[in-house]
Amino acid sequence: MYDVAIIGGGPAGSTTAALLARAGRRVIVFEREKFPRFHIGESLLPFSMKAFTRLGLHEKLLRAGFIKKYGGEIMGACSDTGTKFYFKDGYRSQTDHSYQVTRGDFDKVLLDHARESGAEVHEQTPVGSVEFSKDGVELAVRSNGSSHSIRARYLVDASGRTSVLGRQFKIKKTYDHLQKLSIFAHYDGVWRAEGIDGTLTVLVRAVDRWFWLIPLTAGRTSVGVVLDSETFRKSKLSAEDFLEQALAEQPTIAKRMTNARLVSRVYVEADFSYRSARLHGDRWLLTGDAAGFIDPIFSSGVFLAIFSGEKCADALNAVLDHPRKAKRLFAKYERSVNRAMDIYLRFVDAWYTKEFIEIFLAPRNVLGLAAAVNAVLGGNVGNSFPIRWRMWVFYFLVWLQRHHPIAPRLTLVPNKQEETPASPQAAGVVS
Ligand SMILES: Cc1cc2nc3c(=O)[nH]c(=O)nc-3n(C[C@H](O)[C@H](O)[C@H](O)COP(=O)(O)OP(=O)(O)OC[C@H]3O[C@@H](n4cnc5c(N)ncnc54)[C@H](O)[C@@H]3O)c2cc1C
The missing domain is CATH 3.50.50.60 (FAD/NAD(P)-binding domain)
Known part of the structure; x- marks a missing residue:
């Protein structure tokens, strides 16, 4: 026994x-x-x-x-730059890193x-x-x-x-409202920034999907896309073709992946x-x-x-x-x-509104809101009142954005004017 x-x-x-x-x-x-x-x-x-x-x-x-992970970067698909956050800046942060x-x-x-x-x-x-x-x-x-x-x-x-x-x-x-699907794989040779910025998880938010780039080792990166299961089903593409096409459609990602090589099979996880x-x-x-x-x-x-x-x-x-x-x-x-x-459920529900990313990408460090959001992103799920009321204010701003915009509206559609360049250097993404 x-x-x-x-x-x-x-x-x-x-x-x-x-x-x-x-x-x-x-x-x-x-x-x-x-x-x-x-x-x-x-x-x-x-x-x-x-x-x-x-x-x-x-x-x-x-x-x-x-590798040590010092934070993350969230970007809109319509822009080359995003909002970076570092765990050291979280409300009452106790450590500056975790791991990838x-x-x-x-x-x-x-x-x-x-x-x-x-x-x-x-x-x-x-x-x-x-x-x-x-x-x-x-x-x-x-x-x-x-x-x-x-x-x-x-x-x-x-x-x-x-x-x-x-x-x-x-x-x-x-x-039912989160019936998503993910397609992902490992790649070698994905471009990343120098220093601690090269350890960040990068998230790119497009209109009906979002992407991740997670540095795993010095040369290897995990890359994935998450979208409604129905959208993938309707595309009638194989997972491999869908992932390749979805990554190519995002200039910010395509630039980073100019010299990338697929080194794993392409995986699919559904209904998660x-x-x-x-x-x-x-x-x-x-x-x-x-x-x-x-x-x-x-x-x-x-x-x-x-x-x-x-x-x-x-x-x-x-x-x-x-x-x-x-x-x-x-x-x-x-x-x-x-x-x-x-x-996390509340945070995730907010993420799938366009207003979340509009507020997130126009950060103003008022009332210590950024530090509170950063703390929750770092896993602070304690019952701390200083974090809770700031999160209420954050959700209120996301709600307000829908009715009376306080941050620039975003299309989340990639800018089409530039051709995907031959190398990340040509794209100006070297740090
Ligand atoms: C697309 C996607 C991306 C994700 N990205 C992240 C991320 O970046 N960071 C993060 O923290 N989390 C992420 N997650 C979530 C993460 O993968 C899980 O939350 C985590 O693995 C849960 O750990 P666990 O120990 O509960 O379950 P698991 O890690 O799944 O372990 C369960 C184990 O049980 C074993 N098992 C199952 N059935 C039996 C059985 N009948 N008998 C014996 N053994 C059995 C399995 O073989 C498995 O090894 C992601 C999930 C998805 C779907």
Whole structure:
């Protein structure tokens, strides 16, 4: 009988496993893949750094050679310049950087760390069925072609978008207004700025889609586009052709990609915004993407996976000693994770209005609004009143922009007058 069984060895599962194992709990993790495996979600937020300290991970992350990310840049498709923000300028910023990571390597560091912390980790071992009883849970797992079952007092579902329990209990609800799709790939040779500006995540907002450029290593960049699933379906193009065409249509991106070479397959992820109606039961908790996922625009996924993994481990650790507190502590867990997801949901809803980008691209540092928005972009989902009221004012300005413009209106349509030049130098994009 294990104390806790965990389905999934991504950031949520590894964080929960490492913390519980370090607290002396008997933990078992089942991961269906062999790590390292490809995963999307490569740009991290600085508010995960505290969790990395608690987990004792910094040295391993530095040894793995992940590049430090100092902030981001958001651009409109109709302009060559955007608004840059640096994490050091966030409201009460505690760190000036996070990391840009190749997820295969990052997730392996975390899962190995959980194992070294004392968790029993089984890779290439998918969990099939799950059955609950009054005093625990029984999992049917498959490894090396044979099936067996294990028992644990509690179950954590950290199976990501697969949402093993969410599907079993039919509690996974999609957000109909966020039925987006993403097409992405890795490229070598994408132009980037010198110095810390070359570490920023670049987001380009066009009329009906947005693009990301995330520097992964010295030479490699992750590039992707997000749009309504319906728009892609109607195009009748293959993912490869759609991505190539969409990137070529954006001069700011095309200039940076003049010498770029595709070095991975082209991936597609669809229908990615949803939430589970419940995040806990008597014997189970959902964490990370298994609990919910809100659009990739603000790179909040891994942050929320680690944040919820940490809270999940803390709740279970207390409940293992005091089972009678389970109802209260699990409910508290659910509230805190839902609250964090709500903050990003509101931010994402605003992002998909044109007024958001118009306000964002005309920043005026009044009332410390920029620092508050920057803090939320960095993962500050605490209950800080100084941040909350500034965010209300920010949303009010976005609303006001629709009715009484206070910032220049943008077309978000690329300027057509210039030909795509032969090199980034010719385009004047060298720093
Ligand atoms: C297009 C796109 C772009 C994104 N960009 C970013 C970004 O820039 N930054 C960011 O922070 N986030 C980003 N995300 C989100 C990020 O990928 C996820 O939020 C994050 O990976 C969640 O971590 P997790 O541990 O919950 O789940 P995962 O990382 O998905 O891990 C779940 C694990 O469970 C395993 N599993 C599933 N089913 C079973 C089973 N039955 N048995 C055993 N194991 C199982 C899987 O193999 C997997 O390894 C993006 C997401 C999308 C769709």
